Structures are given as C-alpha cells and as structure tokens.
Amino acid sequence: xxxxxxxxxxxxxxxxxxxxxxxxxxxxxxxxxxxxxxxxxxxxxxxxxxxxxxxxxxxxxxxxxxxxxxxxxxxxxxxxxxxxxxxxxxxxxxxxxxxxxxxxxxxxxxxxxxx
Amino acid sequence: xxxxxxxxxxxxxxxxxxxxxxxxxxxxxxxxxxxxxxxxxxxxxxxxxxxxxxxxxxxxxxxxxxxxxxxxxxxxxxxxxxxxxxxxxxxxxxxxxxxxxxxxxxxxxxxxx
Numbered sequence: 001x002x003x004x005x006x007x008x009x010x011x012x013x014x015x016x017x018x019x020x021x022x023x024x025x026x027x028x029x030x031x032x033x034x035x036x037x038x039x040x041x042x043x044x045x046x047x048x049x050x051x052x053x054x055x056x057x058x059x060x061x062x063x064x065x066x067x068x069x070x071x072x073x074x075x076x077x078x079x080x081x082x083x084x085x086x087x088x089x090x091x092x093x094x095x096x097x098x099x100x101x102x103x104x105x106x107x108x109x110x111x112x113x114x115x
Numbered sequence: 116x117x118x119x120x121x122x123x124x125x126x127x128x129x130x131x132x133x134x135x136x137x138x139x140x141x142x143x144x145x146x147x148x149x150x151x152x153x154x155x156x157x158x159x160x161x162x163x164x165x166x167x168x169x170x171x172x173x174x175x176x177x178x179x180x181x182x183x184x185x186x187x188x189x190x191x192x193x194x195x196x197x198x199x200x201x202x203x204x205x206x207x208x209x210x211x212x213x214x215x216x217x218x219x220x221x222x223x224x225x226x227x228x
Binding site for chain 2: 042048
C-alpha cells in the first residue's frame, strides 16, 4: 500500500478483555514504532522494532502490553486485561533504514475505547 | 517530567500573516528536531526537521529555527493559509539508538480567511 495502514480504525472493548491492534507498515521500511496518544497529549513512545526484533520496549507501561513483528513487516500490539485507562489512540509509524525515527510515517491510528 | 514543551495550546492568525509556533526542550542529548502536522482523524504527517548542528532550515513557506543555548525552537509559516489549520507537534529525537520521538502536547493553529 501507499502508506501505513492500521486496523481496526476503532475498537470498543469491555474492561478486562484482550485486544489486538494491527499495523501494516510501508513496504521496505525496516523500522516500526508504536505510540499512544491520550486526549490532549502528544504521542508517547511505546516500542520500537528494527526488523523482527523489539530493539526498545522501554515505553510499554506494564506487562499487559506486548507487541510482535514476526516476519519483519506487519506488527500486532496486544493488550491483555484491558483497563479504562488504556483508552487512547494507538499510532503506528514506520521509517526506512537509513535514519530510523526521523521522518517517520504514521498511520491514521486505532482509537481504543475501554468501557 | 515533560522533555518537550509546547506552552501554547492554541494560536489563531489571519490568512496571509505569519504563524509562529514555539517549542522548548530540556534534554540536551536531543540531536534532531521535527515538526509534525495533524488533521482530525488522521495520523501525524512530517513537516520539517532540523539537526542540532544547524540553526535554521527552510522548506517553502515553512522555516524552523533552533536556539540551542536557549533550548528553544520555533516553526514559522509564512504566508499562512486556511489549509494550514491543524494541530502542530514539536518532536525531538533522543540519541539512544532507537531514535524514538519525544513529542510535545501540540498547538492547535487556526488560520482565518
């Protein structure tokens, strides 16, 4: 595809449930990032993949959050035992190898609402 | 503690005039600064960046100025157009290997026709 694609665009789930959020990065981009944006805030870093491996997961808030990128392309962010405080827009971004992190291309985000 | 600060939540300017958006940072290890623009229901889109070794970068109507001694950067848009109305995020790249971005809270710019 032309850009970063995230599915679903909206997700409403009950407190305590498990959710998966998917990210399809731009083809050929080796760096992939997940960010979380709460209301009135800027995006906050969660995790960074270089290829298949999570090179930096220092932003994951706790062990309920986990992300994978098994083939170095599509990534899935997984949240267990969701809490109302997890409600936010989850953004995925990818960038080419030459300068990971700069000029990252963002998807439209998945708006997660935990009720 | 917030490492990147955008102290103005909103800014309103007249079409054709200059828009100046400000950003302050606290971490002296930042080596790259970026501005992103965000429309409602869309992801942020990259606008312009500047390396810490420079003090100015210009791209068409957009210019970013960096004052390292003051730990301050600004984005100038001239002339402003109604289509520039969006939320603007200042971001900085940490020299840590992952080059993750640290964002400010954003400034909502409204350009009035």
